[in-house]
Amino acid sequence: MADPYDTDLHDQAIQLPYRQLLASLHYAFPTTVFIYYAISQGIAVCTLQTKSAAYDHPRRRVIAWLLMLGIITYFTQLSNLVVHAVLLNRFPPADQDIIIGLLSNALVFGVEFVGLSDTEKPVWYPFTGSIWLALAFEPFIQFLSLKARPAKSLAFTEIFDISVVGVRYLFLVSALVLYYEGVWSSRQEKGTDSERQSLLKSNGQSTGHVSHDSDPEDQSERNQVNGYGGTAASSDSDSSTDASQSPTTDQVESPWERRERQANEAMEKRLKEKGNWVTYAKSFLIFFPYVWPVNQRSLQIRVVLVGVCLLFMNAINVLIPRQLGIIIDCLSGTNARNPWTEVMIFAGLKLVASEAGLSLLRQWLWIPVEFYSFDAMSTAAYSHVLNLSSDFHDTKSSSDIMMAIQSGQSISNILESICFRAFPMLIDMTVAFIYLSVTFGPYEGFITIATAAVFLYIATHMIGRLKTARRGEVSAWFKEHYVRQAGIQGWSTVTCFNQVGHEEARYSEAVKDRVAKSQTVYFGYVLAYAFQFLVLLSGLLAGAFLAVYQVTHDQATPGQFIMLLTYWAQLVAPLTFFAGLGKSISRDLIHAEQLLEIMQTKPTVKNKEGAGPLHFKAGRVRFDHVSFSYDKKKEILKNINFEATPGMTVAFVGATGAGKSTILKLLDRFYDVTKGSIQIDGQDIRDVDLFSLRAQIGIVPQSPILFDDTIMNNVRYARLTATDEEVYEACKAASIHEQILGFTDGYQTRVGERGIKISGGELQRVAIARAILKRPAIVLLDEATSAVDTETEQKIQEALRVLCEGRTTFIVAHRLSTIMNADRIIVVGGGEIVEQGSHEELISRKDGKYAELWSKQIFVKPKDKEASTKDDKQTGKGRKAPNIVNDLTPEATNSELAKVKSKPVLSAQPNGQQNNNSTESNQGSVADENSKPSGHKKEV
């Protein structure tokens, strides 16, 4: 058989330039196609084209398979060369550049094939561009191949080879034709659709025909218009992470999953707004001062030195395997170096690379930078959160906020992953590729690259496929946790209702379910790792066979073989890291997004530019046409007008949800009024410094929140500079001093979380003591005496009397007996002032709202006969209806009325002693008009 490569010297001289150019093209072809593909895919990802790609090409699968056929033609060419070489007994079968070229092309188009078949709606130009490049390179290479061959007639092998190239060309051209035909026909279809839609304008859905590419977007928009699940649906359509999936109704979403989903949705939304990853990444620049030590030169130098350490580490990673090879060569006599010296060098290199060497130095340099970042980020996030307004705190759960603050770490994680792990590892892998190619030739380099590509594909895909299983495991884990917690927390209910067996069975089922799902996940991981290992082993074997061949043919030394083995072992870590890099960065980004959202939130209540302090004079408070809405839609307060003169006590009463507490919140600027203004001593509270305003106001809330600290520290919180004596005085004034002394540890008693270890009445009095210690100029009491027994209430009233003495006071109360002595009572209904006046004025108004409330609280209305009969009928079967509400007969009511009317009620003495003439019920009291002191009364 004729050898087409057998040429004489003259021919060789003529063909040499063609051969050289051809060799370069064999390398340049796959390299160019790969670089184009990588860059264009990178651009598509960064500019979010991959996310918004909605075009489902009708011929995508056929085109992918045409690519696969093209790949098969490369292997056919290789087989042709091998068969020919076997027949001629001529090895190697062809020049290295030809074989590497064919293998590399197969690999590059293999990567594209995987990309095309795995993505339902790909961005097409990376693929079509690659095919166009191939169509440009192929004829050129063929032309040069013909030029570079001897001027003989074509051998069968050559004809076959050219035919295979021709067939491949046909495949590639067909792929392009199919692509453009598909695009064209889709456009035609779309045009027809829009024509039809313009005729049938109803709602865009009645056409009964929706084009391929418009469908998902339409769907997404429809979801958004509908409101329900709008964001989730849109993110589903273009998100690649599992966390973006909105929960289906039959799925329980754990708080963890909810947080992840919401953050992911926020990320998707922001990404869409920004238009590309680069602009999106820019929004994270607000974290720059916390990650980069801006004004700290020493820390900046440390960061630079860490970079230098990493470069040294890269060098060491090459030098260690190389040194091992040198030692082996010394020992096998391949080189004449002194093995002792070489071993010493090896030991030195190992020491430098060890935890006691460069790694230690790097950590020593890095730890202060890392802690700077942690410190700066946590304190900035915490401070930002504390300075945000009520609307933010009302809408976010405290656990979400705390999670977000902790997420600061993920921003440093992302930077660390990229700068200190990904880059050095990329350098390591590039160096490995070059070094192995130089030492063992391009085949070894190719094996390294091919193994890395297959490894990364398998690793990312197998781990990606575990997403659903992992999600199921998390849900099952949450369910197990929920069942356990419910059983333990509700132990008394479980026991009372004899449901111990039921709870045991429920928990056992939950545990079994979780264990089964965990096993699936673990097995999946084990399988994925096994496959990854097999890929690496195959690569290593191929590389090792090649090296053994070269060693046995004196083209390499045994030492180089050992070097190869050591180098391969070192490559496993970077490859595994890269396989998980995308996932870990996207997870960190999702967490960082939570913090970013908070850091970008601006306080709605803030100081005006140049706002001066509040000049408090006497405490005249004026609500001037105040309206307010929490959500800017529904008005909660409408046109509230009143004025409180200095020292006056104003009480707000009315139905629950009427807006009473909201009035107090506006005064303390927890929110700003939507319309009108609130003035203190003639100054609009929005124009004064917020701190100076709040310094003048003392609040006793309905449910005071104490810190899990000692009573002493809790009271002192109102004024951190107060002495122990001042705290005692405040507690005495709040009638709680004696009680505190009775506690085991007195003032050092810890009150437990939110004050759980002390009773409701004690808690309220501690809160009053705190307000007294603050010495506020204006006092706000929001149902400060709710939910305590009568005796405690009397004590609290005493304490309040001390607190409110001489101060403008606003009280919200449901029990009218506690506010009947107020200077003005304002009845609020539906966010408006229904009526106002003193107690006497208001109860004397016939059909007045206050009079009605008062009578309801004092006299339980007689049950009418009709209702009574109805109740009896409803219970049926002759059983007696429970007689527990409104059951006073008219006679009994009259006698109660007579009793109440004959006695004065709750008129506190100036010296703080309780008026013995008072009569109280849990419902309320009526004052004896004669016994009521005149003028401004602070008794409340």
Ligand SMILES: Nc1ncnc2c1ncn2[C@@H]1O[C@H](COP(=O)(O)OP(=O)(O)OP(=O)(O)O)[C@@H](O)[C@H]1O
């Ligand atoms: N942070 C908030 N965000 C949105 N709406 C709120 C908020 N706080 C209160 N509301 C709504 O404002 C209305 C008035 O609430 P407010 O607490 O002022 O009533 P209230 O008269 O003090 O009731 P109660 O006597 O039960 O304490 C209610 O309908 C309530 O649902």
